Amino acid sequence: xxxxxxxxxxxxxxxxxxxxxxxxxxxFNPILSDTLAxxxxxxxxxxxxxxxxxxxxxxxxxxxxxAAGLLIGMIAGTAGGVLIxxxxxxxxxxxxxxxxxxxxxxxxxIPLSLLTFGYGYRMEYAVVAWATFWPxxxxxxxxxxxxxxxxxxxxxxxxxxxFSRIFKIMLPAAAPRLFTALRLAVGLSLVVSVTVExxxxxxxxxxxxxxxxxxxxxxxxxxLLIWVGILGWAINYFLVRIEGRLFAHRTPGLMADA
Amino acid sequence: MIRFRITDIVLGVGGLIALLxxxxxxxxxxxxxxxxxxxxxxxxxxxxxxxxxxxxxxxTLATVNRMVQGWLLxxxxxxxxxxxxxxxxxxxxxxxxxxxxxxPLPASAIIPVAISIFGLNATMVLGVVVFGAVxxxxxxxxxxxxxxxxxxxxxxxxxxxxxxEFIYKIGLPNAVPDILAGMRLSLTxxxxxxxxxxxLTAQEGLxxxxxxxxRSYRAADxxxxxxxxxxxxxxxxYGLAIADKRILAWKS
Amino acid sequence: xxxxxxxxxxxxxxxxxxxxxxxxxxxxxxxxGEFVCVIGASGSGKTTLLRMIAGLLPPTxxxxxxxxxxxxxxxxKVAVVxxxxxxxxxxxxRAYANVSLPLEASGMPSxxxxxxxxxxxxxxxxxxxENKFPGQLSGGMQQRLQIARSLAQEPDTLLMDEPFxxxxxxxRQTLQDEVLRLVAERRTTVFFVTHDIxxxxxxxxxxxxxxSNPGRIAYDIKVPLPRPRDQxxxxxxxxxxxxxxxxxxxxxxxxx
Numbered sequence: 106x107x108x109x110x111x112x113x114x115x116x117x118x119x120x121x122x123x124x125x126x127x128x129x130x131x132x133f134n135p136i137l138s139d140t141l142a143x144x145x146x147x148x149x150x151x152x153x154x155x156x157x158x159x160x161x162x163x164x165x166x167x168x169x170x171x172a173a174g175l176l177i178g179m180i181a182g183t184a185g186g187v188l189i190x191x192x193x194x195x196x197x198x199x200x201x202x203x204x205x206x207x208x209x210x211x212x213x214x215i216p217l218s219l220l221t222f223g224y225g226y227r228m229e230y231a232v233v234a235w236a237t238f239w240p241x242x243x244x245x246x247x248x249x250x251x252x253x254x255x256x257x258x259x260x261x262x263x264x265x266x267x268f269s270r271i272f273k274i275m276l277p278a279a280a281p282r283l284f285t286a287l288r289l290a291v292g293l294s295l296v297v298s299v300t301v302e303x304x305x306x307x308x309x310x311x312x313x314x315x316x317x318x319x320x321x322x323x324x325x326x327x328x329l330l331i332w333v334g335i336l337g338w339a340i341n342y343f344l345v346r347i348e349g350r351l352f353a354h355r356t357p358g359l360m361a362d363a
Numbered sequence: 364m365i366r367f368r369i370t371d372i373v374l375g376v377g378g379l380i381a382l383l384x385x386x387x388x389x390x391x392x393x394x395x396x397x398x399x400x401x402x403x404x405x406x407x408x409x410x411x412x413x414x415x416x417x418x419x420x421x422x423t424l425a426t427v428n429r430m431v432q433g434w435l436l437x438x439x440x441x442x443x444x445x446x447x448x449x450x451x452x453x454x455x456x457x458x459x460x461x462x463x464x465x466x467p468l469p470a471s472a473i474i475p476v477a478i479s480i481f482g483l484n485a486t487m488v489l490g491v492v493v494f495g496a497v498x499x500x501x502x503x504x505x506x507x508x509x510x511x512x513x514x515x516x517x518x519x520x521x522x523x524x525x526x527x528e529f530i531y532k533i534g535l536p537n538a539v540p541d542i543l544a545g546m547r548l549s550l551t552x553x554x555x556x557x558x559x560x561x562x563l564t565a566q567e568g569l570x571x572x573x574x575x576x577x578r579s580y581r582a583a584d585x586x587x588x589x590x591x592x593x594x595x596x597x598x599x600x601y602g603l604a605i606a607d608k609r610i611l612a613w614k615s
Numbered sequence: 616x617x618x619x620x621x622x623x624x625x626x627x628x629x630x631x632x633x634x635x636x637x638x639x640x641x642x643x644x645x646x647x648g649e650f651v652c653v654i655g656a657s658g659s660g661k662t663t664l665l666r667m668i669a670g671l672l673p674p675t676x677x678x679x680x681x682x683x684x685x686x687x688x689x690x691x692k693v694a695v696v697x698x699x700x701x702x703x704x705x706x707x708x709r710a711y712a713n714v715s716l717p718l719e720a721s722g723m724p725s726x727x728x729x730x731x732x733x734x735x736x737x738x739x740x741x742x743x744x745e746n747k748f749p750g751q752l753s754g755g756m757q758q759r760l761q762i763a764r765s766l767a768q769e770p771d772t773l774l775m776d777e778p779f780x781x782x783x784x785x786x787r788q789t790l791q792d793e794v795l796r797l798v799a800e801r802r803t804t805v806f807f808v809t810h811d812i813x814x815x816x817x818x819x820x821x822x823x824x825x826x827s828n829p830g831r832i833a834y835d836i837k838v839p840l841p842r843p844r845d846q847x848x849x850x851x852x853x854x855x856x857x858x859x860x861x862x863x864x865x866x867x868x869x870x871x
Contacts, residue, residue, distance in 0.1 A: 116460025140479035194374070201375035202382045208596030210551075212558045213570075213589050216577035220585065221399045296469040300555070303471050304562045311472065318475035326475055337467030514702040517671060521689045522720040522768075532716070536707040613707045613748040 142323040147331070150324025159313055159325070160332070167302065167309035170226050171294040174233020178290065182238040183283070186245025187271065196246070203242070211236035211297050215305050225308070229301045236297040237290045244286035248279035281352045288344040295337055310336075401583040409583035410590065419572065423591050426557055426568040429485075430595070433492030434553040438546055440493070441500035445542075449508025450534060462502065470495030470552060471559055478563075488560030495556045496549040503545020507538025540611055547603045554596060569595075621683065622647040622772060622804040623668055628677035630663055636829040637663050641677070643823060643832060647771070648802040650795075652819035654809055654862075656870055660830030661808045665774050668806060669695050681772065691721060694765035698777040700757040704749040710736065710760055711745040717767040731767070738797065739763040755786035759793070766797065772804045779814070788846050791818060795844060812862045816855060817844055822862065826869050833869050836862070 124144045131143035142150065154160045189196040189203075211232050222228040252275055260274040276283070302311025310333050317326035383403055389395055390402040401409075413419030448454045474491055481487035511534060519529045561570025573588035623645040630638045638660040645651050655661045666672045667679050670689040679686045681693065694717075697703040704713050714732045723731070736742055739759040749757050758778060765773060775794075779787040795818065798805050809815050815822045819838050826833040840854055849855055 113460075115456045119457045120461050120464075197371050197374040198378035198381075199375075200371070201379040205379065205593065205597070208600055209589060209593035210555050210558060210596055212555050212562070213573060213592040215562065216574045217399075217585055217589065220577040220580070220582070292467050295467075296471070299469040300471040300559060303474050304559045314472060314475040318479055323479060326479070330472055330476065333472050334464065334468045337469065338464050341467045512702050514697060514699060515705065517695075518703055518716075520671060521669060521693075521695055522717055523689060523691065524720060528720075532719075533705065536705070539707070613709075613750060 138323070139321045140323055142327055146324040147327045150322065150326075151328035151332075154313075154325050154328055159329075163308070163310045163313040163329070164332075164336070166226075167295070167298050167311070170229040170301075170309060171233055171291075171298040173226065174230035174298070175237050175290060175294040177230065177234035178237030178294070179241050179287070181234070182241025182290075183245050185238075186242045187249065189242070190246040190249030191271070191275075207239050207243075209235075212300060212304065215301055218301075219305055224306055229298060229306050229309070232301050233294050233297045237294050240290050240293065241286055244289070245279075245283060248282035248286065249275060251282065252278045281348075281355060284348050284351065288341065288348060291344060292337065292341055295340065299333060398580060398582055401586055405583040406586045406590070409581075410587040413584060413587055419569075419587065419591065422567060422569050422572045422588075423595065425566070426554075426561065426570065426592070427595055429488065429492060429557040429560070429566075429568060430550070430553045430599075433489055433557065434496050434546075434550050436489075437493045437496035437549055437553070438500050441497045441545070441549070442504050442542060445501045445504025446508055446530075446535075446538070449505040449538065450530060452509075455505065455509060459505070462505070466498065466502065470498070470556060474559070474563065483564045485564070485566050488557065488564055488566060491560055492553050492556045496553040499548035499552060500542065500545035503541040503543075503548075504538060507541030508534055510541075511537050540614070543603075543607050543610065547600070547607070550599050550603060551596070554592075554599070558592065620647065621645065622649065622681070623806060624678075624680040624683070625664075625668075626678040626680065628664075628667065628674045628679055630660070630667065630672070631675045638674075638830040640831055643835065645804055645806065647804050650798065650805045650807065650818060650820045651823060652807045652809060652815035652821070653823045653825060654812060654815045654866070655825030655830065656810065656827050656866075658830075659825040659827040661825050662776055664825075664830070665695075665776050665806060665808050668772075669693055669774055691717070691768055692770055693772045693774060694768045694770035696758075696761050696765050696773065696775045696778045698780045700754070700761045700778075700781070701749070703761055704757060704764075706749050709746050709748055710741060710752070713749065713760055714763050714767050717764060721768070735763045735767055736760075738766065739793065753786075754782050755790060758782060758790060762790075762794070762797070770803065771801075772806065773798060775805065775807045777809055778807075780810070787814070792844075792846065794818070795842075799843070812866065813850070813859060816840070816858050816862065817846075817849060822858075824862070824865055824869065834865050 128143045128145060131137075131141075138146075185199075189199055214232055214235055215228075218228040218231045222231060256274065256278055257270075260270050265273065298309060299311040302309040302313075303315055304311075306312065310329060313329050314326055314333075317323070317329060386400075386403050390397060390400055397405075410419070448458055470491070473494055474487075477487045477491050477494070481490055515533050515537070516529075519533055524532065557568065558570040560566065561568040562574055565571050565574075569588050569592050573585055573592070576582075576584035576588060621644045623643075625641045625643050628638060628641040629636070641664065653661045653664065663672065667674055668681070668686065670686045670693065673687075681690070705716070708716075711729075711732050714735050715728055718728050718731060733742070733745070736745060739762050741756060741759055741763065744752065744756065749760065752760065758781075762778075778794075779790055782790065791814065794805075797803075805818075807815070807818060816838055822834075822836050822838055823832060824834040824836075825831065836858065838858060840849055840852055840858075
């Protein structure tokens with residue numbers, strides 16, 4: 106217990122020192138108040154974005170688009186991953202196509218999405234869907250391939266039909282790895298959403314950041330930036346906790362681990 | 364064994380061709396408007412024309428240049444700083460929590476700050492690329508230096524190696540796989556941020572070309588640009604994978 | 616003076632981690648050139664004992680002496696061979712480069728090294744495998760490589776921590792004979808830890824049995840079997856069989 110406590114204070118020292126240093130630096134350099142802001146003003150900026158509704162509105166917009174895109178990517182990617190994970194033929198037929206399409210960065214599709222859907226939610230979650238589709242596809246495939254062969258043999262010997270095998274044996278066996286894929290994809294969906302908003306889409310946290318910068322309000326900009334950081338960190342943190350809870354009881358050997 | 368591989372290739376190529384045929388069919392039957400989905404033929408034509416007669420080649424090179432420059436600079440900084448942090452348990456105790464907090468932060472979110480500082484220009488884009496590309500390599504380097512097989516630490520003590528000998532003969536080679544893994548991720552990030560930077564600043568590059576094509580409703584040019592960006596991703600990935608295999612030839 | 620010529624001496628050595636007593640009251644001497652096998656169950660502290668002699672760990676009380684002098688830190692004259700060879704070798708260096716490591720540490724000029732390395736690899740039967748990475752070698756070959764590396768130190772004392780525990784029976788027997796041959800050449804003092812009674816009797820001039828929780832010396836038996844040892848004849852020797860029965864009974868009694 107004391108070990109963890111000791112560990113935590115050390116971690117705070119560095120960022121607090123940076124904040125304190127920047128606060129002091131601004132006392133002596135007030136000129137840059139158009140572009141940068143000290144922690145004290147950032148706090149006020151935070152209050153500002155909450156009180157005028159920007160905080161809630163932009164957060165909702167980003168999270169909605171990220172979630173929608175994630176859902177589409179997850180369903181399509183996992184379904185595809187199950188297909189190519191279980192059927193070697195499907196895997197071999199699609200392998201070249203996947204290798205050609207996968208490297209296309211999601212941001213490259215922003216102009217296309219803009220052309221097709223115009224501004225708004227659809228263009229954003231379309232890009233997020235593309236971005237999250239691939240990790241789900243590949244990681245689901247890997248997760249299924251790495252199930253202990255023994256387990257599959259046993260399930261066949263027990264006379265389970267293909268759907269039973271998939272839903273009763275294979276997906277549960279692959280669940281830890283599938284959850285890891287989910288965790289990664291959730292983080293990715295947030296990153297892509299914010300990126301689309303910064304690059305093109307006039308809504309959400311990314312756009313809020315750009316607006317704050319353009320209107321020379323660094324206090325609001327940094328407040329939003331810190332919020333984006335907290336959001337990303339918090340989502341990942343809770344998913345890691347849930348992951349631990351869900352799979353802590355897992356017996357080793359269920360997955361053919363490296 | 365060889366027969367096995369040829370079947371893979373035949374099926375893979377076959378699948379790709381089937382996909383292209385499907386694409387052709389969809390556009391030929393006008394299931395999706397040509398405005399949004401140009402035919403494969405039109406795309407290839409636009410690609411050819413753009414590379415031979417148009418600006419696609421210099422634009423591709425500009426994007427690649429931006430990506431590689433930022434990536435190399437970021438790698439240098441990341442390895443230098445990462446090795447110092449990684450070897451010191453004390454440094455890690457103070458700095459790692461902050462790094463863990465910053466890890467999930469979208470690198471693109473720093474763009475407004477970068478614009479504030481540098482303005483809307485090439486320096487800003489390079490700065491953003493470097494900033495974003497630093498993280499995977501930095502974290503990989505720290506991890507690689509921090510996790511040395513304890514048995515090897517004992518061996519170094521038994522052989523009475525100096526601290527520098529240990530870092531050079533054991534610490535660094537041990538960290539190389541993690542550093543390389545980080546650098547591969549960093550390159551992906553570098554490409555993404557280079558493109559985003561181009562979308563925002565209209566600097567010469569494929570990002571700008573693609574955006575311009577979209578705005579002028581030139582779908583074939585748009586798709587040609589997207590394909591080229593995919594190519595950059597593909598080639599850089601494979602290039603690093605090959606380099607990886609050679610450098611890490613010792614991994615059984 | 617007899618004490619000064621003793622290769623290894625342990626004087627009332629104890630080791631505790633906090634309130635955990637690992638070893639207590641260990642007292643023994645090993646003569647130069649003697650092959651001592653230490654057996655005991657897990658938790659008897661036999662590996663800890665080895666590490667103290669290696670200089671990796673100081674005793675909580677008592678003294679560990681090498682040639683009459685207290686051990687404060689690892690020394691080049693003492694070489695260690697670990698059980699987990701895969702983790703003790705540098706995976707990114709080829710076989711010859713792994714053997715080269717102690718030669719670099721001792722400051723041998725680089726032009727003299729290739730010859731010595733080739734000699735050592737030939738000695739352990741790895742001639743022709745110089746350019747392979749440890750990952751490309753079998754378990755037995757990796758362990759030979761570790762032995763070659765330890766010999767590169769030209770040690771007068773060799774500490775071996777269950778070195779053949781991770782190998783199959785046939786490889787184990789081959790390496791047992793190799794080790795006997797290698798140490799006979801230079802009259803190296805050997806401190807060999809194992810949990811295998813038969814291995815201990817086959818290899819050693821002496822077997823020390825450790826009790827557990829905490830570890831302490833239960834029995835110290837001389838093994839007056841003729842040398843050179845032979846996998847067939849020695850293991851069928853009546854004295855071997857008698858000692859074997861005696862050791863089994865001792866170990867059973869210890870772990871009742």
